[in-house]
Amino acid sequence: MESLPSRNQISSYIIQSQEEEIKRIALELHEGVGQTLYSVFTGFQFLETSVEGDSLKGYIHEMGELLEKTIQEVRLLAVELHPPTLTTLGFIPALKSYLKLYTSTYGILVDFINDGTESRLPEHHRMTLFRVCQEALVNIAKYADSLQIEINVVWKSDCLEILVKDFGKGFDVDKEVQQSAGIAAMIERMKIIGGNCIISSVIGEGTVIKLFLPLQS
Amino acid sequence: MKNKSIARVCDELLLHIQCDFVGYAFQDRIGPNIRWLVAAGNRNDKYKRITVRYGKGIAGRVISTDRPMMIADFPNNILGKALEYPIMLAENLLHSYAVPIHLNGIAKGVLLVGERKNKRIFEEEQQKSVQKAAIKIEELMNTHLDEDRW
Numbered sequence: 001m002e003s004l005p006s007r008n009q010i011s012s013y014i015i016q017s018q019e020e021e022i023k024r025i026a027l028e029l030h031e032g033v034g035q036t037l038y039s040v041f042t043g044f045q046f047l048e049t050s051v052e053g054d055s056l057k058g059y060i061h062e063m064g065e066l067l068e069k070t071i072q073e074v075r076l077l078a079v080e081l082h083p084p085t086l087t088t089l090g091f092i093p094a095l096k097s098y099l100k101l102y103t104s105t106y107g108i109l110v111d112f113i114n115d116g117t118e119s120r121l122p123e124h125h126r127m128t129l130f131r132v133c134q135e136a137l138v139n140i141a142k143y144a145d146s147l148q149i150e151i152n153v154v155w156k157s158d159c160l161e162i163l164v165k166d167f168g169k170g171f172d173v174d175k176e177v178q179q180s181a182g183i184a185a186m187i188e189r190m191k192i193i194g195g196n197c198i199i200s201s202v203i204g205e206g207t208v209i210k211l212f213l214p215l216q217s
Numbered sequence: 218m219k220n221k222s223i224a225r226v227c228d229e230l231l232l233h234i235q236c237d238f239v240g241y242a243f244q245d246r247i248g249p250n251i252r253w254l255v256a257a258g259n260r261n262d263k264y265k266r267i268t269v270r271y272g273k274g275i276a277g278r279v280i281s282t283d284r285p286m287m288i289a290d291f292p293n294n295i296l297g298k299a300l301e302y303p304i305m306l307a308e309n310l311l312h313s314y315a316v317p318i319h320l321n322g323i324a325k326g327v328l329l330v331g332e333r334k335n336k337r338i339f340e341e342e343q344q345k346s347v348q349k350a351a352i353k354i355e356e357l358m359n360t361h362l363d364e365d366r367w
Contacts, residue, residue, distance in 0.1 A: 069249045107263025
């Protein structure tokens with residue numbers, strides 16, 4: 001009798017299916033809806049130059065502006081769902097781009113250091129590392145009350161190490177690991193790709209999240 | 218010059234209604250983004266780096282709907298996710314009340330007051346004071362219109 005898939009394999013399948021669906025929606029928003037809206041926008045611009053009468057011209061201009069805002073929203077939503085640079089340029093460019101957006105969204109400064117050259121990782125490994133870093137950063141914005149974050153990425157010959165450090169409130173790690181689905185998901189996601197996630201925190205001083213991923217030579 | 222005058226209005230409002238935070242945000246001259254330009258009672262300078270998207274967060278929603286907005290007991294009972302309210306997170310606010318600021322009859326800015334401790338939410342009397350301060354800012358904006366053009 002054939003053995004059933006392991007819990008890890010099932011979790012991996014569920015996460016990958018979700019990520020593929022998110023990627024499909026993001027691509028559809030960007031390439032489909034976004035492009036159609038852009039065609040409508042250029043049509044409005046043509047109309048604005050063609051019509052006579054200030055009030056009608058003004059109305060078309062306003063509609064065009066509203067459409068421009070909608071196009072920008074659709075683009076940002078697509079990037080938020082699935083950063084295209086993760087597939088085309090790699091993990092580091094995608095993370096750097098996210099950090100820029102993060103500082104302008106939450107006002108938290110990020111000190112980022114990348115030591116070494118990025119190894120070509122399988123796409124689902126890149127996605128996992130990105131999502132785990134994203135979850136860590138979002139938790140800092142939500143709960144840590146930290147003004148600054150340090151991120152160190154070190155590419156060694158046999159492994160990748162990522163350190164995310166904040167200088168906020170800190171929390172009881174043992175208690176939160178039992179209660180927070182977000183933290184449990186970060187640990188589980190790293191385990192699925194053969195890596196590890198270690199969290200340490202001191203109340204009043206801050207939190208350190210260490211991610212390890214063995215690299216195939 | 219203009220922001221200094223607005224900062225004075227914010228300081229006065231902070232003292233007058235005895236709240237913890239007052240912030241003023243305004244839409245960029247080019248593009249739909251909104252930035253927090255002036256704050257009183259702030260705990261840090263995060264607000265200076267925050268850019269709000271049109272229609273998002275408190276500032277974005279107040280401008281896009283052109284209506285006041287009240288948040289009580291954040292992050293409970295909010296529309297969307299807590300992460301969509303960066304000024305509440307940055308300033309650790311529990312309650313807030315925000316009104317639109319108009320330029321040439323169009324909502325372009327926001328005046329927000331906030332509370333950090335579990336005190337009273339903003340009642341009618343305080344809401345009226347915020348609206349009066351917003352009118353003062355609108356007058357200042359119109360006075361300094363020429364300054365903006367230069």
